Amino acid sequence: MASSLTSESKKLATWYFTFAAIIFGAQLLFGLVAAIQYVVPGFLFELLDFSIARILHINALVVWMVFAMFGSVYWLLPDETGIETVGIGIAKLLYWIFVAAIVVVILVYLFIQVGPADQTTIWFITEGREYLEAPRWADIGIVVVALGFVFNLYATGMKGNRSGIVTVLMADMLAFAGLYLAGMGYTDNISMDQYWWWWVIHLWVEATWEVFVGAIAAYGLITMIGAHRKVVEMWLWIEVAMLFGSGILGIGHHYFWIGTPEYWWEIGALFSALEPLPLVAMFIHVLYDWGKMQGEQEAKGEAKSVITNKPAFTWFVLNAFGNFLGAGIWGFFHTLPQVNLYTHGTQFTSAHGHLAFFGAYATILIGMFYLAVQGKNGIKVMHATKKSIWATSMIVGGVVGMTIALTVAGYVQVLVSRAQMGATWAGFFDGQSGMWFAQGMDWRLVMGVITFLGFLILVVDLLSIGKNAKHER
Amino acid sequence: MAKRSVWSDNRFWQRSAAWVTGFASILLIWLTFDTIPQITMGTDADLKGGVTKRVPGPTVINYKITYEMDAKRMHEIPVIGDKELFFGRDDWSEEEAGALLHLGKLGSQAKNCMDCHTLLGNGAYYAPDLTKAWLDPAWGPEGSMQAMTGKSTKEEAMAEFLQHPSTYPTHARMMPDLGITAEEAKGLVAFLKHMSSIDTNGFPRNFGRMQGAVNGK
Ligand code: HEM
Ligand code: HEM
Ligand SMILES: [Fe+2]
Numbered sequence: 001m002a003s004s005l006t007s008e009s010k011k012l013a014t015w016y017f018t019f020a021a022i023i024f025g026a027q028l029l030f031g032l033v034a035a036i037q038y039v040v041p042g043f044l045f046e047l048l049d050f051s052i053a054r055i056l057h058i059n060a061l062v063v064w065m066v067f068a069m070f071g072s073v074y075w076l077l078p079d080e081t082g083i084e085t086v087g088i089g090i091a092k093l094l095y096w097i098f099v100a101a102i103v104v105v106i107l108v109y110l111f112i113q114v115g116p117a118d119q120t121t122i123w124f125i126t127e128g129r130e131y132l133e134a135p136r137w138a139d140i141g142i143v144v145v146a147l148g149f150v151f152n153l154y155a156t157g158m159k160g161n162r163s164g165i166v167t168v169l170m171a172d173m174l175a176f177a178g179l180y181l182a183g184m185g186y187t188d189n190i191s192m193d194q195y196w197w198w199w200v201i202h203l204w205v206e207a208t209w210e211v212f213v214g215a216i217a218a219y220g221l222i223t224m225i226g227a228h229r230k231v232v233e234m235w236l237w238i239e240v241a242m243l244f245g246s247g248i249l250g251i252g253h254h255y256f257w258i259g260t261p262e263y264w265w266e267i268g269a270l271f272s273a274l275e276p277l278p279l280v281a282m283f284i285h286v287l288y289d290w291g292k293m294q295g296e297q298e299a300k301g302e303a304k305s306v307i308t309n310k311p312a313f314t315w316f317v318l319n320a321f322g323n324f325l326g327a328g329i330w331g332f333f334h335t336l337p338q339v340n341l342y343t344h345g346t347q348f349t350s351a352h353g354h355l356a357f358f359g360a361y362a363t364i365l366i367g368m369f370y371l372a373v374q375g376k377n378g379i380k381v382m383h384a385t386k387k388s389i390w391a392t393s394m395i396v397g398g399v400v401g402m403t404i405a406l407t408v409a410g411y412v413q414v415l416v417s418r419a420q421m422g423a424t425w426a427g428f429f430d431g432q433s434g435m436w437f438a439q440g441m442d443w444r445l446v447m448g449v450i451t452f453l454g455f456l457i458l459v460v461d462l463l464s465i466g467k468n469a470k471h472e473r
Numbered sequence: 474m475a476k477r478s479v480w481s482d483n484r485f486w487q488r489s490a491a492w493v494t495g496f497a498s499i500l501l502i503w504l505t506f507d508t509i510p511q512i513t514m515g516t517d518a519d520l521k522g523g524v525t526k527r528v529p530g531p532t533v534i535n536y537k538i539t540y541e542m543d544a545k546r547m548h549e550i551p552v553i554g555d556k557e558l559f560f561g562r563d564d565w566s567e568e569e570a571g572a573l574l575h576l577g578k579l580g581s582q583a584k585n586c587m588d589c590h591t592l593l594g595n596g597a598y599y600a601p602d603l604t605k606a607w608l609d610p611a612w613g614p615e616g617s618m619q620a621m622t623g624k625s626t627k628e629e630a631m632a633e634f635l636q637h638p639s640t641y642p643t644h645a646r647m648m649p650d651l652g653i654t655a656e657e658a659k660g661l662v663a664f665l666k667h668m669s670s671i672d673t674n675g676f677p678r679n680f681g682r683m684q685g686a687v688n689g690k
Binding site for chain 1: 483496507508512571574594597604639652671676
């Protein structure tokens, strides 16, 4: 495909996006395997067990998102700084190292699966800690790649024009990479283990990644609807203050029951209850700016839409909704200790996990894919195709459907397995065999299939939309 | 230039963001310094001297553990009682018990227990929570697992199950064979027993209430 990209940084971004999309597909496939196993327990038993399918599902999730995040930064850097990314040669080399490492890790998960109870397993097969199963050699590789990425960002930000967005990203990406170190150690003490494990998981998704989304949304508003930089960046700083102010201590909502002292009940409840506020602010910000820019345009007597990339902007608006719903509302549901005592570690958590990761991150990153397609094809105003609309509707409908199914299942589980039976082995299965629970699992699978079909259409659209003649070039 | 409000000044918000973030981070680090000593594992001397630790030392495997309502804290807490045999001994030394726990914790990671089960409520939701699995009525004398595995103690029954889980299915959703050796199984059982002694602020609530089997001796 002829590319109208002259920036090497943007070319590298498209590589990152391409690999991200492939791994996104793998994520969904293994999610389907795990979902089938809930319904048909014998499926691939002792071949590709639930644990392995799940590891692949959630590791692929994290990997594709990190790839797409790196890609997003390489994409916006030339626009923001006005120069080519510094050290792009190293960046390209690191990309291939990263891809190779991920492929090896996936093959080891698939074909070796488990190891003996000693350190060689931790170094070479699995660390067995949810999301951070990647063996230690890969951890080190990831740190090296992340350092290279941070170097690119800093060197470019310092040499070129350092906008507010770039400043935020510089601080944020350093914290993002640094936090990974908290998840690399080993300890015999399971409470200590989980204490540090949450530093990675929570401080990623509820602090550093959210700030990243704020920065990307700011970039999107400027590039897609021509919002005023000064206003957008002021909002961004307010969001950073609110996100970090609530999110950092909000980590307490994971320290209610892992052996940590009781004062985390109060701290976790207070700060995590504030976490939805910045998400409301981000939601208002996006919709307000859109209305404002369209209004300014119409005041000039032009009825035309201000949006220069319809499918991307659709995903950015979905991000505003999804972040607020999945993280804000579904998160708030179970964040008070009185509620969490019963919902902790149930399908309810899974319902929140799905809607939050999808709403807050998958959406905006898919939006970035569309921005890259536009840039690559030299399109001035990109319209949605029938396929874009089908893909969006099916993916969003599927994930929302899965979330509802999981919420209903979680409700049964909380009542039967937790409140009534007190979380024993027998109690667990009494909950699982409830009719509403079982049907919840069936519907999750159905909705998962719809999501996956939507994803296939999305891929076709991303590959073909650029050639469509209806765009303004 | 016209006088501008501080509220629409980017510099003001940038500084505010930096201060808020710094303040929250310092508070988190300070709380971490308070929490870490409280969740550091206790010692054998603590257990012998009756010193209560949120996370007891590995030699807790030499003692009987129950989960009882605490009137003051208004939720259940693990209570460490008299000596109890564990694989035929109640005199596991600090080194021996530590080595067993080490093997078990490593095993739990090497076999990805957390990607089917929850531990301390975190992990996957496909299989029962293991936080208090050691205290589960199914493993006790009144439960079915000892008879099913042909063993006469809880620890032996658990170890046998872990080595050949799909030989002893109780539900259509089975635990697969993970290639766990006899020695690893022993370590895993020690790990599970130790985990049941951690003070989790009353999670899980009402554990086994319907069977009424966990409270009392
Ligand atoms: C985009 C932001 C967010 C994402 C991606 C996210 C994702 C997740 C995920 C995946 C889990 C499950 C972790 C596990 O596997 O054990 C989780 C747990 C949790 N989340 Fe969020 N979350 C977000 C924001 C929030 C917010 C804003 C709140 C509160 C207002 C919240 C409250 C919670 C709580 C209380 C848990 C623990 C659930 C349990 O006890 O089982 N989350 N989150
Ligand atoms: C084809 C669609 C999908 C299916 C069938 C599916 C299925 C599953 C299943 C079966 C689990 C294991 C839950 C458990 O332990 O019981 C899971 C976990 C998870 N999935 Fe998905 N999934 C799908 C799509 C997604 C998407 C689009 C996202 C986010 C963008 C996502 C994020 C997650 C997360 C974060 C977890 C861990 C949840 C937790 O620990 O609470 N999944 N998924
Ligand atoms: Fe959290």
